[in-house]
Amino acid sequence: MDEKPLITLGELAEKLGARLVGDPSLKVSKVAPIEHAQKGDLTFLSDSKKYGYLKETKASAVIVSEGIEAEGKNLLVVKDPYVAFARVQSFFYPRPQSTGEISSLAWIHPEAVLGENVTILPFACVERGVNVGEGCIIHSHVFLGEGVKLGKECVLYSGVKVYHECLLGDRVTLHSGVVVGSDGFGYAWDGRDHLKIPQVGKVVIGDDVEVGANTTIDRGTLGDTVIGDGVKIDNLVQIGHNVKIGSRAIIVAQVGIAGSSEIGEGAILAGQVGVAGHIRIGKQVKIAAQSGIHNNIKDGEILCGTPAIPVKNFFKSATIFSKLPELRQRIRQLEKKLGEMEKKFHESISRGENL
Numbered sequence: 001m002d003e004k005p006l007i008t009l010g011e012l013a014e015k016l017g018a019r020l021v022g023d024p025s026l027k028v029s030k031v032a033p034i035e036h037a038q039k040g041d042l043t044f045l046s047d048s049k050k051y052g053y054l055k056e057t058k059a060s061a062v063i064v065s066e067g068i069e070a071e072g073k074n075l076l077v078v079k080d081p082y083v084a085f086a087r088v089q090s091f092f093y094p095r096p097q098s099t100g101e102i103s104s105l106a107w108i109h110p111e112a113v114l115g116e117n118v119t120i121l122p123f124a125c126v127e128r129g130v131n132v133g134e135g136c137i138i139h140s141h142v143f144l145g146e147g148v149k150l151g152k153e154c155v156l157y158s159g160v161k162v163y164h165e166c167l168l169g170d171r172v173t174l175h176s177g178v179v180v181g182s183d184g185f186g187y188a189w190d191g192r193d194h195l196k197i198p199q200v201g202k203v204v205i206g207d208d209v210e211v212g213a214n215t216t217i218d219r220g221t222l223g224d225t226v227i228g229d230g231v232k233i234d235n236l237v238q239i240g241h242n243v244k245i246g247s248r249a250i251i252v253a254q255v256g257i258a259g260s261s262e263i264g265e266g267a268i269l270a271g272q273v274g275v276a277g278h279i280r281i282g283k284q285v286k287i288a289a290q291s292g293i294h295n296n297i298k299d300g301e302i303l304c305g306t307p308a309i310p311v312k313n314f315f316k317s318a319t320i321f322s323k324l325p326e327l328r329q330r331i332r333q334l335e336k337k338l339g340e341m342e343k344k345f346h347e348s349i350s351r352g353e354n355l
Helices: 009-016 081-092 311-322 324-350
Strands: 019-021 041-044 061-065 075-078 179-182 187-189 194-196 203-205 216-218 225-227 302-304
Touching: 009 019, 009 061, 009 075, 009 081, 041 081, 061 081, 075 081, 179 203, 203 216, 216 225, 302 311, 311 324
Parallel strands: 041 061, 061 075, 179 216, 203 225
Antiparallel strands: 019 075, 187 194
């Protein structure tokens, strides 16, 4: 791996808009965890559980939030240390840049159009009518079907498959094993067989989208499956036909979204969330891991459980659920006492006693 660039704390402070406490001429070369950082490393403190490491760390400088002090330490004080960490990492590990190499072992159709400074590595397949934007990097064993269009500076890692007519915006990253534009799961039962419904739409992916390894995005049945700008999708996610995902939504690993559902801008679906078909999830919604979504959700709601309910109600229900054995025992005891009281009552009546 290439040697990482050196940068002074003064330069970092300027890039991050940080307040520097310490030596502006001191240089750092990488970011390391606070518990393992050494001299020459930059680290950050965003987790209060790791506050005890601040005094002990050997890092040359620490990114911290306002109000954090550490005598004898070089500090970069920012509003959000984790956001600052992400920006610093992008400096030390920038987005891959195209070298302009086109391998003689790649198959490129004569009618494909390649922009300037495109990299295509061995055994990639670029079909008729494909348009690859400037600065794209196409790794080995990538398949681009007829009529596919890529915007500028896209990176497609080994084994990515993009079916015919699908459209990708600028700076899209598809990790290994991603399949874009496979047929949606559409069949009609005629009383004897499941008749396949041809899937003739496409997939349209916006700018600055990143899709994790082995995720699949189905093409639309008639209209298109649409992934908005800035959406981040984790590994092993299934997105069904005609799904619409709003800009800057987060979709975490093993989520399944059935056909024709809509996910609002900025929504977060945690791991293993399942969304039924034709559901509308509003903007800025947050859904906890393993939740099941069967009904529409309004903007800004926070939900948990299967079927999903507001998170406060879920935790109340969970508290009650943990006490069910105890409550069951108490109910049995009450039933027993009530039965004894009823027996005495009827015995008294039969003896003609006044109550």
